[in-house]
Amino acid sequence: MNSLSTNQFGRLLIWSPILPSTHDVVSNNFGELPIGTVCVADVQYKGRGRSKNVWESPAGCLMFSFTIQMEDGRVVPLLQYVVSLAVTEAIKDVCDKNGLPRIDVRIKWPNDLYLNGLKVGGILSTSTYKSKKFNVSTGIGLNVDNEKPTTCLNAVLRELSAAACTLRREDIVAAFLNKFENFYDLFINGGFRTLEELYYKTWLHSGQRVIIQEKNENQVVENVVTIQGLTSSGYLLAIGEDNQMCELHPDGNSFDFFKGLVRRKLE
Numbered sequence: 001m002n003s004l005s006t007n008q009f010g011r012l013l014i015w016s017p018i019l020p021s022t023h024d025v026v027s028n029n030f031g032e033l034p035i036g037t038v039c040v041a042d043v044q045y046k047g048r049g050r051s052k053n054v055w056e057s058p059a060g061c062l063m064f065s066f067t068i069q070m071e072d073g074r075v076v077p078l079l080q081y082v083v084s085l086a087v088t089e090a091i092k093d094v095c096d097k098n099g100l101p102r103i104d105v106r107i108k109w110p111n112d113l114y115l116n117g118l119k120v121g122g123i124l125s126t127s128t129y130k131s132k133k134f135n136v137s138t139g140i141g142l143n144v145d146n147e148k149p150t151t152c153l154n155a156v157l158r159e160l161s162a163a164a165c166t167l168r169r170e171d172i173v174a175a176f177l178n179k180f181e182n183f184y185d186l187f188i189n190g191g192f193r194t195l196e197e198l199y200y201k202t203w204l205h206s207g208q209r210v211i212i213q214e215k216n217e218n219q220v221v222e223n224v225v226t227i228q229g230l231t232s233s234g235y236l237l238a239i240g241e242d243n244q245m246c247e248l249h250p251d252g253n254s255f256d257f258f259k260g261l262v263r264r265k266l267e
Helices: 022-028 075-099 153-161 169-191 195-203
Strands: 014-017 037-048 054-057 061-070 104-106 112-115 119-129 132-144 209-216 219-231 237-240 245-250 261-265
Touching: 014 022, 022 061, 022 119, 022 132, 037 169, 037 195, 037 219, 054 169, 061 169, 075 104, 075 112, 075 119, 075 132, 075 169, 075 195, 169 195, 195 219, 209 261, 219 245, 237 261
Parallel strands: 014 037
Antiparallel strands: 037 054, 037 061, 061 132, 104 112, 112 119, 119 132, 209 219, 219 237, 237 245, 245 261
């Protein structure tokens, strides 16, 4: 962590060889920890995922959580996109710094990280509201050195480089915190639009065609829409074949967000 250059994030770091959940450590002790505290574990056996899913994370995975405090609730949902982008850019920075081939980790909306078509990580942000501020706990899981059940960063790196080189979890954490603090300042001061161009270069969905199933009386009608970007509230912005702009929301039931999108037409 000698390469850490932040002013706030990661200045207090809690490490444990094994924990139920790094996310629970920071969220349950939010009031007693300085903002920007990071908790890292080598092994996690009750990691928190979306829809109350529980994840076991073996050795070789990078698992950490950290705290943020925000005042504007309208931008809290967009924070996960800033975090996702900081992860992908941090991995590139570590590769560049060590003279390694770049690993092209991409973002699958809203909070998954993919490499060569396979999931290698994810982000979870939760928040509570207290004393007119949003206390946000954000957790990140990234498969750095364990090829199961899909693949990992170092497995792909070995395919790209003949040299015996590996990415270290601590280097990625430091690079992430450096990158995130920079991105977060841009985000808070200028809005997500300051990061949109880079985000769209990194995500998987520009121009993606999605089938929306909608009920019309007693029939289910399928409509095709094309993703254009994100709305100001953080949902997917799409256009239909009738040139009608719409906002796509998850239905809250499907494990894969793109299998259960609900369309809301925009004026």
